[in-house]
Amino acid sequence: MSRIFVENQLARRIFLDRHLLLRPGPGTGKGRDLEEVLHRLGFVQVDSVNTLARAHDLILWSRRGRYRPQALDRLIARDRKAFEHWTHDAAVIPMEFYPMWRVKFARDEARMRQRWPQWQGEAWHAEIKNVLRHISDNGPAGSIELRGDQPKGSSGWWDWHPSKAALEFLWRSGRLAICHREGFRKFYDLSERVIPDHQRLARPDEVEIIDWAMRAALERLGFGTSGELAAFFEIVTRDEAREWCATALASGRIVEADIELANGARRRSFTTPDILDGATSLPAPDARVRLLSPFDPALRDRARAERLFGFSYRIEIFVPEEQRRFGYYVFPVMQGDRMIGRMDVKRTGKLLNTSAFWPEKGVRMGKARSAGLQSELARVATLAGVDSMEFEPGWLRS
The missing domain is CATH 1.10.10 (Arc Repressor Mutant, subunit A)
Structure with a gap:
């Protein structure tokens, strides 16, 4: 039987919808709404770098513009609706x-x-x-x-x-x-x-946990290879993931699909009939320009981001300053279902300083897109707690 073909634009929309980036999120960004966002994402990576905002705060703000950091603190420390542990890195995870x-x-x-x-x-x-x-x-x-x-x-x-x-x-x-x-x-x-006792004392067996981890990863990615599904929570081994996929495929729980990549190649992946059926009614993405965390779950797998979006993104940690094309810690910028560039922006006291924006190849920075970029900076300024912005001369690079 021939595999289902999913063109690149549809694959991007499936992926972004699962990551809550396809359409605006009108929720409060706190309490039960924040709990639901965390559940749908699966986890949020925690990182100490704070040039603009903490990674986890920027990730959640990207989904809920009304989110503020104290809401996550309350969810963890008071309400006990989330806990901190390890996935591929330190993360905040739903308590359930x-x-x-x-x-x-x-x-x-x-x-x-x-x-x-x-x-x-x-x-x-x-x-x-x-x-x-x-x-x-x-x-x-x-x-x-x-x-x-x-x-x-x-x-x-x-x-x-x-x-x-x-x-x-x-x-x-x-x-x-x-x-x-x-x-x-x-x-x-x-x-x-x-x-809480009802979570701490639960005793699912290893088979149940492996099955849950694979299903939960697929629900949150939309599609993936066995290795990508295993890497989502980093609970399941690669061998266990391959065995689970083979069994689930044989039973009809999952199907194979050829996902078209940004360069036109195809990558064999697994998905579900329900995910594919739901994809036909996905809306076109909104036109908002979005500044994302370098640790955003949609981009944390750098190789996948390059395959799916044609966006080669690396944080140049060990490269001397004079040899860098971009700054050490630059923020990826998305518009619609396309990565349009990366930006060097940081908070200095009560000032938001933008030193550079590098458009991706083929991205034209007309008046509307430039205005959209500056509007996004004005929005993130509220999260960062600054009251003014400045743009250095020549900040818009070729």
Whole structure:
């Protein structure tokens, strides 16, 4: 049987609709509406870089313009409707997904026990009981409270003092949970004092978790290879993903499709009949210019972004300034279902400074698009907490 063909424009719209970027989001950006956004995305990556706004805040604001950071803090620390843990990176995850992280807790613990002695030495392991006892007796604590007079490592960013490594080990393995943050500092408590009992005590088995993770990934991506589906939550192994796809395909739960890429090539992927049926009624995207986080879930897989949108996006971390074509931390800019460029913009006190915008090849910056770009900056200025904007001479690059 020949595979279903999905042309590139439709594939983009399916993908963007699943990522809540196809059409405006009129919700409040707090409470139950924010909980629903988080559920539909699956998770939101947390990152400390704050040149304009934190990554997770910019991601959520891109979907709900009325969103403000305190709404997410409340969802996690007061309402307990979300928790922080690991997908491909640190992330905020819907609390209802917590039982499905049991496999990840166990697998991460096994990997840490195998690899960390070579990475962090042996001292951290001896601190596990001390960390648990301190938190059990004294309540939530961060790495500073637990450090005492232990020296910080000096060989690199991830060279932690022993109690910090023990703290991260206990969090990654599920025995501790992040209860709140102060600024960007994490505070940990025993999981039983943070995670609601009905989520913490649920016991899905491994087969159920694998099935859920694959289905949930497909629902949120719209289509993908077995490897892309496995990489979504980073719970399922690549071998498990291939086996699940083969079984689901044989039973008719999923179908194969040829997804047209930006360069005209085709990529065999999996999807569902329901997703394809719903795609026929998707609207055209709105014309709003959107400034996105470099960690936006629609773009975090850089190779997929290049295949689907023809957008080659890399953050040039280790390239000397004089050799960079773009700034170190530039923001991708989308309009409709097309990536139109990248922008170097940052907050300096109460000022929003734009030093450069580089249009993508073939993108013409006429009056309407330039006005749309400046309107988006005016919108994000509210999130960033600035009250004025400036554009450096020559900011609009060729």
